[in-house]
Amino acid sequence: MRHQDLGELAGPVLLFGGPYSNLQATEAVLAQAEVLGVPSGNVICTGDVVAYCAQPAETVAVVRAAQAVVVAGNCEKQLAANALDCGCGFEAGTTCDLLSAGWYAHANAEIDAEARRWMAGLPDVVRFQQGGARVAVIHGGVTDVARFVFAVSPEAVFVEELAALEALVGPVDVVIAGHSGIAFQRQVGGVTWINAGAVGMPEHDGRQETRFVVLQGGAAEIRALTYDAEAAQAAMQAVGLTQGYDRALLSGYWPSEDVLPQALRLPSLAKG
Numbered sequence: 001m002r003h004q005d006l007g008e009l010a011g012p013v014l015l016f017g018g019p020y021s022n023l024q025a026t027e028a029v030l031a032q033a034e035v036l037g038v039p040s041g042n043v044i045c046t047g048d049v050v051a052y053c054a055q056p057a058e059t060v061a062v063v064r065a066a067q068a069v070v071v072a073g074n075c076e077k078q079l080a081a082n083a084l085d086c087g088c089g090f091e092a093g094t095t096c097d098l099l100s101a102g103w104y105a106h107a108n109a110e111i112d113a114e115a116r117r118w119m120a121g122l123p124d125v126v127r128f129q130q131g132g133a134r135v136a137v138i139h140g141g142v143t144d145v146a147r148f149v150f151a152v153s154p155e156a157v158f159v160e161e162l163a164a165l166e167a168l169v170g171p172v173d174v175v176i177a178g179h180s181g182i183a184f185q186r187q188v189g190g191v192t193w194i195n196a197g198a199v200g201m202p203e204h205d206g207r208q209e210t211r212f213v214v215l216q217g218g219a220a221e222i223r224a225l226t227y228d229a230e231a232a233q234a235a236m237q238a239v240g241l242t243q244g245y246d247r248a249l250l251s252g253y254w255p256s257e258d259v260l261p262q263a264l265r266l267p268s269l270a271k272g
């Protein structure tokens with residue numbers, strides 16, 4: 001496990017997850033850093049820069065140009081290792097498995113060796129302090145980079161992950177995670193667990209806006225991100241990524257609920 005310690009960060013910190021090769025959303029969230037007066041160096045991504053959408057290489061380029069701090073997601077780890085799938089561990093034949101075969105092949109074809117070397121060097125855990133709060137940023141989990149942790153996950157899941165994290169980096173007050181694609185905040189003992197959501201894909205709630213987080217004084221605000229989703233969808237359709245995530249950008253509903261706990265799945269009527 002590779003750590004990066006940013007030390008004390010003054011001012012607000014912008015945290016975002018899942019750019020997912022969605023160039024338009026990534027540019028929009030990076031622009032928010034300026035709008036919100038977030039100092040350069042205080043912009044942190046929870047990983048999966050590359051995934052479902054059309055422009056993996058361009059998205060990597062703008063994240064790097066912005067000098068955002070990036071935690072390695074499973075997608076970065078798999079691409080760095082020249083693997084043949086996204087590493088989510090979807091069961092063979094599930095919808096997520098079939099969908100990932102489409103977008104991962106596109107990303108794998110677009111990402112060059114230099115970008116893979118950058119991915120290979122990304123940290124697994126980023127630490128910083130804000131005021132008195134000790135903050136750690138991870139991707140999915142510490143026990144498994146691709147662990148899906150949701151607001152409704154059992155308390156034992158959080159306890160297990162916090163124990164693994166604190167064994168690595170010492171006591172923490174705030175955890176910022178990503179991977180599962182839905183922003184939330186949950187108190188676990190004395191620790192605040194925040195998922196910063198994903199900017200590159202809506203939250204399966206029928207809204208086009210995506211989410212990111214601004215952390216100030218150790219307290220998180222989950223904010224909505226509006227961006228040119230039509231352009232992002234058109235870019236996907238232009239490269240043949242028409243398996244369902246293209247429509248999700250506008251409908252706000254995922255094409256598959258495979259990864260979701262029952263409590264977060266929607267009645268079929270709601271999906272129209």
Ligand SMILES: [Fe+2]
Nearest residue numbers: 048073074179
């Ligand atoms: Fe992930």
